[in-house]
Amino acid sequence: MKSGVLADHQIRAMIAEGGIAASSPILNDQVQPASLDLRLGDTAYRVRASFLAGKDRTVTDRLDELTMHRITLTGGAVLEKGCVYVVPLMERLSLPQGMTAAASAKSSTGRLDLMTRVITDHGVEFDRVPEGYDGPLYAEICPQSFSVVAQPGQLLNQIIFRQGQTFLSDAELAAVHAETPVVNGEPVISEGLGFSVDLKPRTGDLVGYRAKRHTGVVDLANLNHYDPAEYWEEVRTTEGRIILDPGAFYILVSREAICIPPDYAAEMAPYLAMVGEFRVHYAGFFDPGFGWDGAGGAGSRGVLEVRCHEAPFVLEHGQIVGRLVYEHMSERPTALYGRDIKSNYQGQGLKLSKHFRSPAS
Structure with a gap:
């Protein structure tokens, strides 16, 4: 094999x-x-x-x-x-x-x-x-x-x-990007593809959500069911920065639109701890085809699950907060994410889990 x-x-x-x-x-x-x-x-x-x-x-x-x-x-x-x-x-x-x-x-x-x-x-x-x-x-x-x-x-x-060995070197990832762009714009490649946080949306000032501390339960069987306002506080800014509260959990979104070509997979990994005391993800795998098809060729942005640790932290627009580590596929899949299988998050922007109804605009 x-x-x-x-x-x-x-x-x-x-x-x-x-x-x-x-x-x-x-x-x-x-x-x-x-x-x-x-x-x-x-x-x-x-x-x-x-x-x-x-x-x-x-x-x-x-x-x-x-x-x-x-x-x-x-x-x-x-x-x-x-x-x-x-x-x-x-x-x-x-x-x-x-x-x-x-x-x-x-x-x-x-x-x-x-x-x-x-x-x-x-x-x-x-x-x-x-x-x-x-x-x-x-x-x-x-x-x-x-x-x-x-x-x-x-x-x-x-x-x-x-x-066996699956991970791409930085040189290999740069070569893949040169042939088929894995991100819109100039890539930041250092032990994977760096990505940053979007705190200056194209329209409006909504940049994320913060989980409320005292809520009802979420039944995992209920999809498109719960009112986001009962579980989440909106995070808004016109300044391109927010202050993360210690212990709070946030849903934010990457500034970059990312593509995973069919012959590759990727895993989200934390960035260097020196950039701030927060964690930027809990869910980590990106299937072949993510952002590749069904997103108008523009890729899909990554949703960031952020938890701040010991001290309040100022998060700035465009700050690099994580990286995608690309891996070779052993063989090309018969079905791709977003094209051949049901995909809840293809072409996504800022989006809560599928258990919540779309927030009122």
Whole structure:
């Protein structure tokens, strides 16, 4: 197999061969152009604290030590803000040598400030599965801004599979941009493609949203349902800058429109910590075709999920806040994001998760 991120048809081959198995048959629409959506099982364990299993232990071992109580998700159950839960996933892996996997929250999960990470038996990192891993997968879930109602089978995490070396060097990325622009304007390439925040919209003064501190629950099954005004405060500025409040969660948008050509995938990564004490993302994978088709050739802007840490921080228009690390695909997918599959965020601008109705203009 050629080095790179596995494409949809290669993931389906893994399913057919037993490298990916599940307690319930894997559904066709779980397979994305370069990733697989993972489903919640029917039980959640409320635990005292976040944890990694450690190289000599299993997740079950740690649950025996740390579980406070067990919750059945069948029919829907509330996962409370500020609490930590571990949910066994329906899928399990049996990876060959030379292949690793990496997980991330799905876009809508990140936009809800629903911190969710995949952990494994003998794991020493969140969201990373080592080569040769043979075992179950678990989601650690910690709602940060809103309590949520979750049910079995819901899709909060996604996983990609990497065969060998996948990442592009800066020189390779520059060559790709020269042939097929990956961003509008001049690229900032340094260990990936840098992107900045847009605080000077073309029209109006709305630049983002800040999560309210005291809200109702969000039922993850309800799409296009909730009034944004009940959960979010609008962030407006005419000055091209805002002050981030410590502990607050923001939805902002990148200034750049980004394209992921069909033979590549990308992962959003944090920028250097020296630029400010804030985190700029929770959801990280960009499928082949993002911004490529269905966006008028102009690309799609990246939504930024921002949390400020210890001190208030002034964020300026055009400030670089993150980077996209591009990866080779092992093969071109049979379906592309935005053209061949349903894509909620193709051609997006500033946009909340799909659970909220479009804000009144």
